[in-house]
Amino acid sequence: MNRRDFLAAGTAALLAPRLGWASSSQDLVAQPVTAQILPDDSPASAMWGYNGNTPGPELRLAQGGFVDVRFLNQINQGSAVHWHGLRSENAMDGVPGLTQDIVPSGGEFAYRLRAPDAGTFWYHAHNRSWEQVAKGMYGPLIVEERNPPDVDHDMTVLIDDWRMSETGVLAADFDSRHDQSHAGRLGNFARAIITPEAQLRTGDRVRFRLLNVATDRIFPVELTGIQGKVVALDGMPLTTPQDIADLVLTPAQRVDIIADVTAPEIVQFLFPTPDSPYVMGEITVSGANDQRIASPITPLPANEIAQPDLDAALLLTLTMEGGAMSPRSTSFSDIWGFNGQSGLTDKPFHDFERGQTARISLVNDTRFPHGIHLHGHHFFELNADGEPGAFRDTTLIEAGETRDILCVFDNPGKWLLHCHMLGHQAAGMKTWVNVS
Ligand code: C2O
Ligand code: CU
Known part of the structure; x- marks a missing residue:
């Protein structure tokens, strides 16, 4: 991993709108979207997303429930949706050729999701994923605990990289055999997409849900301005929360952190490098939370899992x-x-x-x-x-x-x-x- 892989860091306006399950059914529409990846005056890129946006909407559902998702494919390639980390029913797993037929362009598929485990999961395209995910077909999938931890903010942090061409739009070299035989298609621009957009106060307790949604890049991550614990990995609670040190997320991994804001001005998500760290995202801190009484960070409620023999x-x-x-x-x-x-x-x-x-x-x-x-x-x-x-x-x-x-x-x-x-x-x- 080296710093020269990157062109720049910045904070353009990519956000994942939140979508609670107001009803027990929801449409998820794969479609062409345009997105501004690089900051400032650079051009927008033609990409793919869900419901008009990349990243797709943050889907939130309650633990123990079922939800129906009608997937409509409006891109010009076959697709299917995989619900990464959900212990779903096999027929709903979204793998064309193994668990379902591919959903052709113009077609649709009825997914019924079950959510036995609370935690941080995600969904993404599972056909030509190296292209479809690189073009933006993913979003967070949050299963809420029956008794969620007491925090002031629950924030999702999608970490991604994009390979941008010299003209500032998403590069179209998805099938490079050279990339595939080496470390994959690494981007040259990385960012943490943090939702919802909010300010923090010193003393706030925050849950950060980090997800590496990049196609190929392993992300080391450092947080500044907070003090807290890692409480879950890949959606599953740790019986003993761990110190936040040497965080590394390989593509598809998640880390849940609960932490108290200690900084007076800013919380940052850094990509550490030997010389100067690269800022992937930041949140402004302003004011102080005088209400919250300091308390230890306790484990998240355990999910019910089978014990191995x-x-x-x-x-x-x-x-x-x-x-x-x-x-x-x-x-x-x-x-x-x-x-x-x-x-x-x-x-x-x-x-x-x-x-x-x-x-x-x-x-x-x-x-x-x-x-x-x-x-x-x-x-x-x-x-x-x-x-x-x-x-x-x-x-x-x-x-x-x-x-x-x-x-x-x-x-x-x-x-x-x-x-x-x-x-x-x-x-x-x-x-x-x-x-x-
Ligand atoms: Cu085969 Cu994230 O999946
Ligand atoms: Cu590999």
Whole structure:
């Protein structure tokens, strides 16, 4: 990651309008939009979004509920919507060719979402995602706790990068094989889109929901002007909130923070670099909150999750292979693969019996980091001592590293398992599992 990748930072007016579920049904319309990515006088870009905007609306629903979303596809490509991190019903997972037919241009699809877990999730296009997500087809999906924590502000912070051309509009080079065989299609302009637009007061308690919605870039993040704790990862509450240090979000990961504003003037979201940090977003602080009485930050209410049976776990290995400067020669059909296989075939990586616990060694035998995402489930990252750590849906594995995960496969259906660097997924780094 290096600073020269970036052209500039700034704060143009990209906002995700909030959309509560006033009724139990909602339209989500994929359509062409124009968006001003670079600040000031630069031109607007022709992009894709939902309901007239990129990012799409922030969808908020109540834990335990169902909601109907009628998806209408008005872009000139087939599409489908994936509800990332929601432990949904398989038929609603939004993966064309695996869980549903593609929704053609002009077509529609009725999604019925269920929300067993409270937390910070998101939705995004899942056809030609390396292009459709890069063009803006994503939005936050928030499932509210039955008893939400006591905060003065609940803010969503979408972190993204865009690759802008010399003329200041979104570059159109989505299918570059060079990008795909390296670190993916990295942008040259990054920003945190913070909603709602609000001012903070010193002493306010704030919940920040950080989401990395970039197609390929790993974001380290530093916050200034606050003091607080990380309370959830990938939507799932931590039993013990952790200090905010060395935050790194690989594409698709989320971090929930609850913090008190300590600064008198400004709270900043920084991309740390060795020389001078890059400001991705900031919020003005003005005045003081004299009402709030200092109190410790407590864990969020736990979601109900199946406990893994570590002793009875089935042992499996998933090896990431391929890419530029690959340490070994690979013979599969595309740039990347798992276990000697590139892309999807009729044969799943594994057929699980419903409720089975598996311990999977994720072996990164490549020269690049990968963020591995499993649909329909969360899994425990195993610590160095073999104990279950964070409960996530996407895990970052550095080049040459191995990480074991522990998962209870209790959601029946066909679930994608892939790298969420979308350029890598485009070039073969995906497989699927079956749970029956
Ligand atoms: Cu965020 Cu296959 O998904
Ligand atoms: Cu990858």
